[in-house]
Amino acid sequence: MKAIASVALARNFNRAEVASAGLFVAGVLGILSITGLLHWFTRKIPVPVIKGILITHKQSNADPEISAEVGAGFTLIIYAGSLLKVPTPFTYRSANWIIVALAAFLILLWNPMYPRFPYALVVVIIGAFMGIILKSRHNYDGEPLRLGFWKPYVFVPSPSSFRVGALEAGLGQVPLTTLNSVIAVCFLSADLLPNVKAPSVTAVGMSVTMMNLVGCWFGSMPVCHGSGGLAAQYRFGARSGASVIFLGLVKLLLGLVAAPFAQAIFDSFPKNLLGIMVIAAGLELVGVGESLNTEGAIDLHEDRQNSGISEPFADPQGDKTVRVLLEEERKRRWTVMAITIGGLLAFHNDAIGFLADKHA
Numbered sequence: 001m002k003a004i005a006s007v008a009l010a011r012n013f014n015r016a017e018v019a020s021a022g023l024f025v026a027g028v029l030g031i032l033s034i035t036g037l038l039h040w041f042t043r044k045i046p047v048p049v050i051k052g053i054l055i056t057h058k059q060s061n062a063d064p065e066i067s068a069e070v071g072a073g074f075t076l077i078i079y080a081g082s083l084l085k086v087p088t089p090f091t092y093r094s095a096n097w098i099i100v101a102l103a104a105f106l107i108l109l110w111n112p113m114y115p116r117f118p119y120a121l122v123v124v125i126i127g128a129f130m131g132i133i134l135k136s137r138h139n140y141d142g143e144p145l146r147l148g149f150w151k152p153y154v155f156v157p158s159p160s161s162f163r164v165g166a167l168e169a170g171l172g173q174v175p176l177t178t179l180n181s182v183i184a185v186c187f188l189s190a191d192l193l194p195n196v197k198a199p200s201v202t203a204v205g206m207s208v209t210m211m212n213l214v215g216c217w218f219g220s221m222p223v224c225h226g227s228g229g230l231a232a233q234y235r236f237g238a239r240s241g242a243s244v245i246f247l248g249l250v251k252l253l254l255g256l257v258a259a260p261f262a263q264a265i266f267d268s269f270p271k272n273l274l275g276i277m278v279i280a281a282g283l284e285l286v287g288v289g290e291s292l293n294t295e296g297a298i299d300l301h302e303d304r305q306n307s308g309i310s311e312p313f314a315d316p317q318g319d320k321t322v323r324v325l326l327e328e329e330r331k332r333r334w335t336v337m338a339i340t341i342g343g344l345l346a347f348h349n350d351a352i353g354f355l356a357d358k359h360a
Contacts (some may be wrong), residue, residue: 001025001222003176007169015219016157020165022222023157025173026212032178033205042183042201047297048333049353050187052340053179054227054288074345076228076282083275101272108280120236123273131268148260154217173222181208181224188227191288192234232281292337293330300325 004021007013032038055073084101087094104123111119157165182204190198208224216222233243254262291297300323325333340353
C-alpha cells in the first residue's frame with residue numbers, strides 16, 4: 001500500500017483517513033474477487049506485461065523523497081543504490097561503513113554455495129545489534145530503548161474522513177494493488193516455485209481484503225502482499241508457508257509487547273546492510289524475465305491457454321506440453337516486455353505495455 005503511505009505522509013493524513021483508504025481498497029478488491037472480475041481481468045493481461053511489471057515495479061506519483069518506496073526489480077535496485085551512498089565527509093566511520101557493506105556483499109556471493117546458511121537472519125540480527133549500539137551511543141531522540149504493550153482500541157471513521165481517504169489515497173491504490181500485489185504475486189509464485197501449487201488471484205485478492213477489513217478498524221496500516229517481499233523471501237531460502245508464519249509471529253510479538261523498541265531499532269538499522277539485501281531481492285525479480293520465451297512461461301503451456309495465471313496448476317507434477325514459439329513471436333514478446341520496463345522507468349506507467357502488446 002505504498003501509494004496510500006506516500007499520500008498520507010505528503011498530506012498529513014490522520015489515522016481515520018489512512019484506515020478509510022485501506023477499507024476502500026479492501027472493499028473494491030473484495031467485490032472484484034467475489035464477482036469473478038479479477039479472474040477475468042487477469043486472463044486478459046499479457047504475460048510479457050506482467051514480467052515487465054515484476055522487473056520494474058512502478059512508483060507512486062508522490063514526491064520521491066517522501067515516497068522512497070521499495071518496489072520490485074530495477075526500482076528495488078535503484079532504491080538500494082540510494083541506501084549504499086557512502087556517508088560524507090569521509091571519516092573513519094565512512095571506512096567502517098564500506099568494510100561492513102563489502103563484507104555483507106562478499107558473504108552474499110558466497111551464500112549460494114551454502115544455501116542452508118541463514119544469510120538474511122544473520123544479517124538482520126547483526127544489523128539489529130549494530131542499531132542498538134548506535135542508538136545507545138548517540139541517543140538520537142533522547143529517549144531510552146524501552147518495551148511497550150499495545151493497547152487495543154477500535155474506531156469508526158467519520159463520513160468526511162472516509163471520503164478523504166477513499167478518494168485521495170484509496171482510489172489510486174486500487175490498480176496498484178490489483179496489478180502488483182495480487183496478479184504479479186500469483187505469477188511470481190508460479191514462476192519461482194513451478195512444482196508447487198500456486199494460489200489463484202481470487203484467493204490472494206480475498207486475502208488482501210480480509211487483512212484490511214479486520215486490521216484497519218484497529219488502527220492497522222493498510223497492507224497487501226508484495227512481489228518484492230516474495231522475491232526476497234525466496235532469495236534468502238524460504239520455500240514454504242512456514243517462513244511467512246514465522247515472520248508473522250515475530251512481527252506480532254514485537255507489535256504486542258515491544259513496538260517502541262522495534263521502532264527504535266528499525267530507525268537505527270544500518271542502511272548499508274539493508275541496501276545489500278535489497279539488491280539481492282531486486283536481482284531475483286529481474287531474473288524472472290529470463291523465462292519469458294522458455295517452458296517457464298505459464299502462458300506457453302497448452303493446459304493454460306484459457307486460464308492465463310488466474311488459476312493455479314491443477315497438477316504441478318503432471319505433464320505440461322509447451323507451445324513452441326517462432327522467432328518472430330519470441331522477438332515480439334521480448335519487445336513488449338522491454339517497452340513495459342521502459343514505460344515504468346520513464347513515466348511510472350504500465351499502460352504503454354498493454355498498447356505495445358496490441359500493436360506489436
